[in-house]
Amino acid sequence: xxxxxxxxxxxxxxxxxxxxxxxxxxxxxxxxxxxxxxxxxxxxxxxxxxxxxxxxxxxxxxxxxxxxxxxxxxxxxxxxxxxxxxxxxxxxxxxxxxxxxxxxxxxxxxxxxxxxxxxxxxxxxxxxxxxxxxxxxxxxxxxxxxxxxxxxxxxxxxxxxxxxxxxxxxxxxxxxxxxxxxxxxxxxxxxxxxxxxxxxxxxxxxxxxxxxxxxxxxxxxxxxxxxxxxxxxxxxxxxxxxxxxxxxxxxx
Amino acid sequence: xxxxxxxxxxxxxxxxxxxxxxxxxxxxxxxxxxxxxxxxxxxxxxxxxxxxxxxxxxxxxxxxxxxxxxxxxxxxxxxxxxxxxxxxxxxxxxxxxxxxxxxxxxxxxxxxxxxxxxxxxxxxxxxxxxxxxxxxxxxxxxxxxxxxxxxxxxxxxxxxxxxxxxxxxxxxxxxxxxxxxxxxxxxxxxxxxxxxxxxxxxxxxxxxxxxxxxxxxxxxxxxxxxxxxxxxxxxxxxxxxxxxxxxxxxxx
DNA sequence: CGCTATATTTTCGAAAACGAACATTTGATT
DNA sequence: AATCAAATGTTCGTTTTCGAAAATATAGCG
Numbered sequence: 001x002x003x004x005x006x007x008x009x010x011x012x013x014x015x016x017x018x019x020x021x022x023x024x025x026x027x028x029x030x031x032x033x034x035x036x037x038x039x040x041x042x043x044x045x046x047x048x049x050x051x052x053x054x055x056x057x058x059x060x061x062x063x064x065x066x067x068x069x070x071x072x073x074x075x076x077x078x079x080x081x082x083x084x085x086x087x088x089x090x091x092x093x094x095x096x097x098x099x100x101x102x103x104x105x106x107x108x109x110x111x112x113x114x115x116x117x118x119x120x121x122x123x124x125x126x127x128x129x130x131x132x133x134x135x136x137x138x139x140x141x142x143x144x145x146x147x148x149x150x151x152x153x154x155x156x157x158x159x160x161x162x163x164x165x166x167x168x169x170x171x172x173x174x175x176x177x178x179x180x181x182x183x184x185x186x187x188x189x190x191x192x193x194x195x196x197x198x199x200x201x202x203x204x205x206x207x208x209x210x211x212x213x214x215x216x217x218x219x220x221x222x223x224x225x226x227x228x229x230x231x232x233x234x235x236x237x238x239x240x241x242x243x244x245x246x247x248x249x250x251x252x
Numbered sequence: 253x254x255x256x257x258x259x260x261x262x263x264x265x266x267x268x269x270x271x272x273x274x275x276x277x278x279x280x281x282x283x284x285x286x287x288x289x290x291x292x293x294x295x296x297x298x299x300x301x302x303x304x305x306x307x308x309x310x311x312x313x314x315x316x317x318x319x320x321x322x323x324x325x326x327x328x329x330x331x332x333x334x335x336x337x338x339x340x341x342x343x344x345x346x347x348x349x350x351x352x353x354x355x356x357x358x359x360x361x362x363x364x365x366x367x368x369x370x371x372x373x374x375x376x377x378x379x380x381x382x383x384x385x386x387x388x389x390x391x392x393x394x395x396x397x398x399x400x401x402x403x404x405x406x407x408x409x410x411x412x413x414x415x416x417x418x419x420x421x422x423x424x425x426x427x428x429x430x431x432x433x434x435x436x437x438x439x440x441x442x443x444x445x446x447x448x449x450x451x452x453x454x455x456x457x458x459x460x461x462x463x464x465x466x467x468x469x470x471x472x473x474x475x476x477x478x479x480x481x482x483x484x485x486x487x488x489x490x491x492x493x494x495x496x497x498x499x500x501x502x503x504x
Numbered sequence: 505c506g507c508t509a510t511a512t513t514t515t516c517g518a519a520a521a522c523g524a525a526c527a528t529t530t531g532a533t534t
Numbered sequence: 535a536a537t538c539a540a541a542t543g544t545t546c547g548t549t550t551t552c553g554a555a556a557a558t559a560t561a562g563c564g
Contacts, residue, residue, distance in 0.1 A: 003511070018270025019302075019309030022551075032513055037552070050271075053520065053551065054305030057271030123382065123391065126375055130396040139375065139403060141393030141411045144382040151391060159393045159407070255541065274521075284543055289522070305521065305550065 084252035099150035100171025168199030174213035182215035273307035336504035351402035352423025420451030426465035434467035
């Protein structure tokens with residue numbers, strides 16, 4: 001095995017395991033620790049891997065795609081919201097889960113449930129939940145949006161309209177002061193509308209920052225929602241709408 | 253932040269990044285290196301993470317789910333096959349990619365291509381390829397099989413039948429000596445048949461072990477394939493069929 | 505064959521990380 | 535307020551890893 005082959009092997013192993021110690025790589029490649037060090041340093045110089053004391057791991061900059069980065073924002077707040085939402089879902093329920101980093105987090109919190117039937121247009125949610133043998137996970141068809149793994153388009157709506165589920169878990173890009181639910185992509189809006197229409201209990205997961213964000217496309221109105229989960233009490237105008245429409249408010 | 257919270261945070265960070273150095277965790281948690289060491293050692297004792305000199309990474313045993321394990325089998329052979337297949341696909345092509353660990357590997361090898369249009373029923377392929385902005389990735393609808401992320405069922409077939417692609421890349425569970433293509437799940441077979449029927453050039457990626465494996469469901473016949481990519485020359489009976497049907501054989 | 509360039513191992517002092525022991529803080533209980 | 539236990543910070547000697555440099559092996563070439 002020459003140097004190039006070894007480098008490829010090392011990169012492969014690191015990608016596979018996330019991290020490889022010098023010792024591990026020594027056994028895997030059957031060369032001296034010093035050689036491995038030289039290899040790792042070279043690979044680290046080229047930005048392929050990240051060098052650590054004792055081994056090397058995946059390069060940080062690779063993971064920090066815009067999407068992954070966004071995923072870590074507000075993680076503490078979102079985690080609480082996600083847990084609160086997950087707690088509302090009983091075992092054996094059927095539910096829609098749509099696009100959004102918050103909804104993905106909710107998916108991870110649902111892994112301790114049993115026998116859930118899930119329909120989603122979020123490829124990451126599908127991946128997360130398909131790890132459970134007792135779940136049935138159904139994914140909608142359509143084009144996969146590169147930045148967040150969302151599946152959108154007409155085919156997606158048609159597909160979703162075939163179902164009628166117990167719960168619909170939706171995230172949102174923004175909520176205006178008059179209670180309009182806003183998003184950036186009209187194709188995503190179509191999908192969310194389809195979910196709203198085919199669900200018995202709609203749960204909207206939104207951290208407080210959503211009340212301060214503007215987005216272009218109107219997706220619906222908060223009155224269509226049965227339950228709002230948020231980290232703080234929403235602005236007064238929203239609270240008023242919530243009361244008028246008998247929406248359950250859960251503060252995570 | 254108390255110990256439990258910190259532990260959760262640490263595990264989360266490690267899962268997210270694959271590896272975290274002591275220093276990184278010190279900055280993230282704002283405690284002493286020694287505390288982080290204690291935390292990591294505790295977590296490692298409980299088998300949650302793997303301790304390394306300088307930090308901690310994902311626990312090896314967690315990754316080795318049956319699926320992940322299978323994924324690493326024959327990796328060298330499969331990798332060569334995957335590279336050979338990827339080399340056959342021109343930029344800008346449209347292609348089907350179906351279920352299978354080999355086809356997933358092919359997907360990773362396609363990441364250096366440009367402007368591909370991909371339709372797939374493999375959730376992992378979709379995830380891999382959706383990372384590229386210039387690809388259009390379309391995923392079929394249907395139930396997600398928990399063990400390998402494959403999407404199968406009638407809806408999947410219907411969806412696939414809407415397309416007509418340049419290339420179809422298919423894997424297979426087994427090939428009998430009379431050239432029959434075999435699989436274990438009849439629903440998957442339906443999908444593969446749909447792909448075969450709506451593709452101009454069918455590429456079958458199969459390592460030699462497939463010629464020795466039995467499977468229950470007949471999916472089609474090798475004569476329907478335009479190109480076979482394998483690591484070795486197939487058994488004589490298959491070679492004969494290949495020649496009779498003018499199938500291109502590529503030895504990776 | 506000898507020469508040269510590259511890759512690898514060997515060696516060794518410096519730097520980093522480690523864990524044990526002890527001091528300090530925190531938080532709960534009485 | 536006093537007390538105790540658990541968690542965290544501090545210190546320091548030990549172990550591990552690091553990287554530079556020298557020695558050895560390998561391959562290509564005239």
